[in-house]
Amino acid sequence: MKALIVDDEARVRKAVRLLVDWDAHQIDEILEAGNGNEAIEVIRGQKPALVIMDMMMESGNGIELMTWVNEFAGSTKFIVVSGHNDFEFVRQTVRHGGIDYILKPIEADAINTAVSKAVAAWRSEEEERSHRQQQSIRLNEIKPIYGERLLSALIDDPVTSETSLRRLVAENVIPGNAGSSRLILVQTDAGNNQLLKRFGGDSELLYYAIVNICNEFLQPQKKGIAFRYWGGPPEIAILLWDVQESVLELISRINQGIFRTLQFRMHFGISSTGSLPGQLARQRSEALDALMRRNLLRHEDYCHFASSAGxxxxxxxxxxxxxxxxxxxxxxxxxxxxxxxxxxxxxxxxxxxxxxxxxxxxxxxxxxxxxxxxxxxxxxxxxxxxxxxxxxxxxxxxxxxxxxxxxxxxxxxxxxxxxxxxxxxxxxxxxxxxxxRQIKERNPLTEIVKYIDQNYQSDLSLQEVAGRFYVSREYVSRKFKQEYGINFSDYIGSVRINKAKLLLQNPNLKLSQISEMVGFHDVKYFSKVFKKQIGVTPKDYRVQVAP
Structure with missing residues (x-):
């Protein structure tokens, strides 16, 4: 809550600041003005709930300020502080709705009592204003629901669409000569908590506000109508029967109006032109598709048209x-x-x-x-x-x-x-x-060794094996060094060579076959690795082990 102190003497303004217990009255911003004219500008811009003012000032006296506040800022409460015990001043204060008239020198108890009364009066009136506003909004929300149901039926109920159209024409909602139309969907963002907070978290009030803003641009010239679509998820639709005007220009004006009121711009999905009401279902699909396929990287685009086939x-x-x-x-x-x-x-x-x-x-x-x-x-x-x-x-x-x-x-x-x-x-x-959730008893290295023993013919990599057993490559490499004294790739090589030693005992298998069977795709490389590990070539080893 804001309060404004108006006095042409800085020392008086300072005294008021010191005497009032602002925290106790839940006033968190204190403004100052040196005269009545200056105070009017501050009130226009800042809209304080409370004004504490002097009656006699060189520029813009207290009576002029009270008169202006009473006429143009009626919700603002004011307290007069004056050095003149003049009945006429007191009468003017009461006449213009002043809370109290306090004589200088100011006493702390007197001014705090007056501020308390002013704040209580302002809060009471603010609650009443808010209650009346909510009632008015709710009443106005109920009234158009019947029309919105009929408009929604034009789109999603082909059986009754012609009947609904005749009713809407009879009630002057849609002109009788409207033969074609465009359907436009206004995107409502369920994830925009910042905007919803401005409406107390009530999405219905938000939709109501957007519909009203759209209709301010549509209804006076009878170009179309905005309404809540009731046939699916929360949507705001615009049925535009004046298809001669540039849709882009019209939507840009509507969006500017929404921005002035809500400080947000909306996205609009725009269908192609079609007959009314027969093609409205198709047009809704087009408009929805236009919104779903809009390029989010193009932040400046708010109008999204239905795509051509290509x-x-x-x-x-x-x-x-x-x-x-x-x-x-x-x-x-x-x-x-x-x-x-x-x-x-x-x-x-x-x-x-x-x-x-x-x-x-x-x-x-x-x-x-x-x-x-x-x-x-x-x-x-x-x-x-x-x-x-x-x-x-x-x-x-x-x-x-x-x-x-x-x-x-x-x-x-x-x-x-x-x-x-x-x-x-x-x-x-x-x-x-x-x-x-990894099972603590499990020994990853034992399972890895078992896996290698079963799949040594495949192209096993450190990364692939580590990934399969949900451990890091560093873990696998470290464990092989600790347990076997060799690295991962050398271990796989030793498994393959041991398998090859068994196969070499079969004289019917060629070296190229054995090489392929144990995971070496190059027989020369196989021979080189074999000799490095065993000390002899595969051919010599076969001779040694031959019966």
């Missing part, structure tokens, strides 16, 4: 491409989650964003697809890693999602950084959950 095909290709792109980052995500390394997780999240924005087009539809892919990846990895414990782990992760939801895919604004941070947090939580 453009539609390109948009579909972009969406399909976005789904394919996830495969490019999936292995990065997997390895980052398994490692649990913060830098690896951050790099994987950034890689995802780089791939997402590489084509210069990011649409709400694409984001929805990428989010679904990310969650599917998480589910598969958990089930692969935890088996029977997967359901409980996924339940924990989904619970965490509620506290850290993904950015709204179809919001007014778009931030690559927000999506990067979300993907980082998702992978980090997944990594922590997997790590916390």
């Amino acid at each position: 453009e539609h095909s390109k948009a579909e290709q972009a969406a399909d491409g976005s789904r394919a792109i996830f495969a490019h980052v999936q292995e990065d995500w997997r390895m980052a989650v398994i490692s649990g390394n913060t830098e690896a997780l951050s790099a994987a999240a950034q890689h995802w964003i780089d791939e997402l924005s590489r084509g210069g087009v990011v649409t709400p539809e694409m984001l929805g697809s990428w989010k679904a892919d990310a969650l599917l990846f998480r589910s598969r990895l958990v089930r692969e890693a935890l088996g029977g414990e997967a359901d409980s782990a996924l339940a924990e992760l989904e619970l965490a999602d509620r506290h850290n939801p993904a950015p709204y895919a179809n919001g007014y604004s778009f931030s690559l950084f927000a999506w990067r941070d979300w993907s980082f947090a998702l992978m980090q939580r997944l990594s922590q959950e997997l790590s916390a």
